[in-house]
Structure formats: C-alpha cells, structure tokens
Amino acid sequence: MTLKNPKQLSAGVWDVVIAGGGNAALCAAIEAAEKGAKVLILEGAPKVYRGGNSRHTRNFRCMHHGDLGPLIETYDEEEFWQDLLRVTKGETDEDLARHAIRTSEECLPWMQEHGVRFQPSLAGTLSLDRTNAFFLGGGKALVNAYYITAEDLGVTVAYEAQVRHVEIVDRRATHMDVELGGEMHRVQGRAFVLASGGFQSDLDWLARAWGPSAKNFLIRGTRYNMGVVLKDMVDQGAETVGDPTQCHAVAIDGRAPKFDGGIVTRLDCVPFSIVVNKDGQRFYDEGEDVWPKRYAIWGRLVAAQPDQVSYSIIDKRSIDLFMPSVYPPISADTIEGLAQQLGLPGNALAQTVDEFNAACRPGDFHPQKLDGVTTEGLEPPKTNWARSISEPPFYAYSLRPGVTFTYLGLKVDKSARATGPEGLYDNIWSAGEMMAGSILGQGYLAGFGMTIGTVFGRIAGQEAAKHVA
Numbered sequence: 001m002t003l004k005n006p007k008q009l010s011a012g013v014w015d016v017v018i019a020g021g022g023n024a025a026l027c028a029a030i031e032a033a034e035k036g037a038k039v040l041i042l043e044g045a046p047k048v049y050r051g052g053n054s055r056h057t058r059n060f061r062c063m064h065h066g067d068l069g070p071l072i073e074t075y076d077e078e079e080f081w082q083d084l085l086r087v088t089k090g091e092t093d094e095d096l097a098r099h100a101i102r103t104s105e106e107c108l109p110w111m112q113e114h115g116v117r118f119q120p121s122l123a124g125t126l127s128l129d130r131t132n133a134f135f136l137g138g139g140k141a142l143v144n145a146y147y148i149t150a151e152d153l154g155v156t157v158a159y160e161a162q163v164r165h166v167e168i169v170d171r172r173a174t175h176m177d178v179e180l181g182g183e184m185h186r187v188q189g190r191a192f193v194l195a196s197g198g199f200q201s202d203l204d205w206l207a208r209a210w211g212p213s214a215k216n217f218l219i220r221g222t223r224y225n226m227g228v229v230l231k232d233m234v235d236q237g238a239e240t241v242g243d244p245t246q247c248h249a250v251a252i253d254g255r256a257p258k259f260d261g262g263i264v265t266r267l268d269c270v271p272f273s274i275v276v277n278k279d280g281q282r283f284y285d286e287g288e289d290v291w292p293k294r295y296a297i298w299g300r301l302v303a304a305q306p307d308q309v310s311y312s313i314i315d316k317r318s319i320d321l322f323m324p325s326v327y328p329p330i331s332a333d334t335i336e337g338l339a340q341q342l343g344l345p346g347n348a349l350a351q352t353v354d355e356f357n358a359a360c361r362p363g364d365f366h367p368q369k370l371d372g373v374t375t376e377g378l379e380p381p382k383t384n385w386a387r388s389i390s391e392p393p394f395y396a397y398s399l400r401p402g403v404t405f406t407y408l409g410l411k412v413d414k415s416a417r418a419t420g421p422e423g424l425y426d427n428i429w430s431a432g433e434m435m436a437g438s439i440l441g442q443g444y445l446a447g448f449g450m451t452i453g454t455v456f457g458r459i460a461g462q463e464a465a466k467h468v469a
Contacts, residue, residue: 431459
C-alpha cells in the first residue's frame with residue numbers, strides 16, 4: 001500500500017527497509033514479503049517517476065538452454081561469460097558475474113510468475129532474440145507489474161522519501177534518517193537493503209570524477225539518482241568497488257533533454273554510418289562488433305571528442321536498417337549541404353567521406369551479423385558493414401554522451417551482503433546499480449543491468465528475510 005501518513009514511518013520497527021524503488025528494490029521487496037516479512041520501500045522519486053532507471057529499460061539478458069519464454073535456441077554460460085569479458089576487458093569479478101549469469105535462467109520464469117509479460121525481440125536490434133527477452137510495454141510496464149505484486153503482498157511504499165543517512169553501530173544498521181514532506185523521520189528496521197542506484201544525476205560529483213567536460217553530458221537515466229545513500233555509506237567507510245569515471249554511457253541524440261531522456265534517445269545507426277567529430281574527422285571503427293555488445297563504448301568515445309559532440313553520417317540505403325530515434329535525422333542532398341546544416345567544415349567532411357568511400361571493398365553486406373565487409377588502407381578501419389556513403393539523400397544525427405548509471409558502488413558477496421570497514425555488515429544488503437560495479441568494471445552488455453538487479457535484488461530480499469526470521 002502507499003504510505004498515507006508520514007508518521008507511520010517511525011511507528012514501530014519494520015522487518016526489512018529498502019532504499020530505492022526500481023527493479024532491484026522491487027525484487028527484494030517481493031521476495032522478502034513472500035517470506036512473511038513486513039517490508040517498507042523508500043522511493044525517492046514522486047509516484048509518477050517511480051522505478052528509477054528500470055522504467056527506461058526494455059529487455060533482460062538471460063542464460064538458457066533451449067527455448068525459454070520468448071528466447072530461442074541456447075545461450076549458455078560460457079558464451080554469456082565471453083560476451084561479458086569482451087566488453088569489460090576483464091574488469092569484472094568472475095565469481096559474482098558467473099553467479100549472476102547462472103541464476104538468470106531461473107529469473108525469467110520468476111518474472112513471469114510476478115506479472116512481467118514478454119514479447120518477441122524488436123526489429124532492428126541485431127539478433128537479440130536468442131540472448132535478450134523484451135518486456136511487453138517496456139520497463140515501465142515491468143515496474144508497474146512489480147508494484148502491483150508488491151502491494152498485493154502487503155508491502156508499504158513511501159514516495160518522495162529520500163534516505164539521508166544509514167545509522168550503523170558495530171557493523172549493524174539500526175535505522176535510517178528519511179526526509180519526507182519537509183521533515184526528517186527515523187525509520188527503524190531489522191534488515192536493510194540498499195538499492196537506490198548510482199550518482200549520475202549529481203553533475204558536480206560527475207565533474208569531480210571526469211573533469212569539467214562532464215557538465216556537457218546528458219543524463220539518459222532518472223534525475224533522482226543523486227548517490228545520496230552511496231555517499232553516506234562511503235563516508236562511513238563502506239568498502240567500494242569500481243571507478244567513479246566508469247559508467248554506462250551511450251551515444252544518444254544530441255537533441256535529447258538534460259535528464260530522463262530514456263532509451264528512446266539512443267541512436268543505433270552507428271554500425272551503418274561513419275562517425276565524425278566537430279572537425280569532420282573519423283576517430284574509431286564503427287563496425288567493430290554487433291551493436292548490443294559494443295554500443296555502450298560510444299558514450300565514452302564521444303566524451304573524449306572536442307566539446308563532447310560527434311555526428312553519425314549515413315545515406316539513403318541505411319536509413320531503415322536501425323531503430324529510429326525519437327528525433328528525425330537531419331538530411332540534405334549533398335555532403336556539403338549536410339555539413340552546413342550541422343555546422344561542420346564542408347571540405348573536411350567531404351574529404352572524410354570520399355576517403356572512406358574509396359577504401360570500401362566489395363562484399364556481402366548483412367546488417368544482422370558480422371559480415372566482414374571492410375575498408376582497406378584506412379585508419380581507423382571499419383571492419384564490418386563498410387558500405388560507401390554515396391546515395392542521396394544523406395542523413396545525420398548529432399551524438400552526445402548519455403549517462404545511464406555510474407559503476408562506483410558497494411562491495412558485496414554472493415549473498416548480496418555489503419562490506420564495511422571491519423568486514424561484512426550484519427544486516428545490510430545491496431543490489432542493482434548500487435553494487436553493479438563489482439561485475440561491470442567498464443563497458444556494458446545490453447540488458448545485463450537488469451540481470452544484475454534481478455538476481456541480486458532477489459537474493460538480497462531472501463537473505464534479509466532470513467536474517468529477520
């Protein structure tokens with residue numbers, strides 16, 4: 001039920017108190033409530049924005065053997081692990097990562113049992129029907145289904161309830177100080193789950209980590225993830241993992257809003273394009289790998305360019321090969337005309353396109369897989385989908401770094417228990433983006449954030465309820 005009277009927060013002792021209101025928090029709440037615990041969710045956002053970044057998601061990456069729900073064929077542990085290794089370049093805790101991978105197979109049926117519905121993979125997503133299960137209605141439908149399930153189980157939800165401090169005495173949390181309705185409330189609990197995300201919406205914190213360029217970043221995720229609980233725990237000596245400059249940063253449409261643009265602002269055109277900076281120069285291999293494995297590198301690549309902006313250039317043949325952005329492309333009948341609209345040096349862009357076209361070699365172009373259609377004698381090369389940009393009209397999208405969530409987080413063990421300065425805390429667990437840096441040291445694999453949140457959210461809820469019992 002939704003909390004009506006703020007005084008209820010401090011009336012008695014809750015069994016399990018959960019900071020956060022997204023996928024991981026909801027999975028923890030449902031598991032704990034099903035085991036008989038009296039559960040309170042503290043969601044910092046208003047009800048209309050509940051769910052954190054989870055409401056912007058659209059799929060869940062899942063190990064399986066044979067067809068499973070909407071997934072086809074087999075995606076086994078070793079292939080999943082190798083995919084993760086490729087994007088993280090080894091910056092991952094193998095024990096925790098493999099635990100998440102193995103457990104993901106049992107999560108999909110659990111999700112269906114708790115109200116989540118799936119649909120076939122979306123067209124233009126480059127062969128995800130074997131690896132990723134898409135939510136019918138997207139992440140917001142998943143979040144709404146879990147809230148309905150949680151409230152049916154008797155979970156109490158407080159909205160616009162910002163946790164300011166976790167009081168810890170001798171490795172044991174006693175209460176949280178929570179701001180609600182302009183007043184502070186002491187919320188006592190027997191067990192606590194911290195699942196309130198990273199710090200990506202605190203632009204000052206981002207700038208301290210990245211430097212002044214971070215002020216130009218767009219925050220694709222929720223504006224409510226300010227890292228308040230994370231900072232409080234760090235200040236109290238909680239052990240952390242991850243690098244504050246590492247994050248899930250993708251290339252999004254430069255016209256997106258500063259906060260909360262969501263997944264519709266992501267641009268999937270890069271593999272079929274050339275990407276240039278404000279000087280009209282290419283700077284990376286656009287065809288390095290299939291998009292679900294490599295799309296998340298482009299946020300950092302664009303962040304390293306002058307003014308943190310780049311441009312994806314395609315022609316008529318490629319405009320229908322990818323999921324369109326929420327914004328229409330800029331178009332022109334000539335490359336010089338396109339450059340003028342983009343504010344780019346026309347001669348430089350035309351030369352870049354001409355050099356790219358001259359380097360393209362014949363091959364069997366196949367947009368849904370690595371096709372080996374490559375350039376020759378070009379630096380940087382384009383190693384797949386290297387088809388000339390020669391058929392007008394020509395199109396362009398501006399690119400900016402879009403940060404979804406940060407990877408600095410709390411260190412946990414396989415039971416999701418958080419670690420303090422003197423070892424594991426007695427009654428504090430963490431799940432979701434707040435601990436994902438243990439597994440995602442860098443890079444990103446499409447749908448894997450939801451995997452981590454679901455696996456460790458469920459574990460945290462189970463362990464918290466067991467502790468109370």
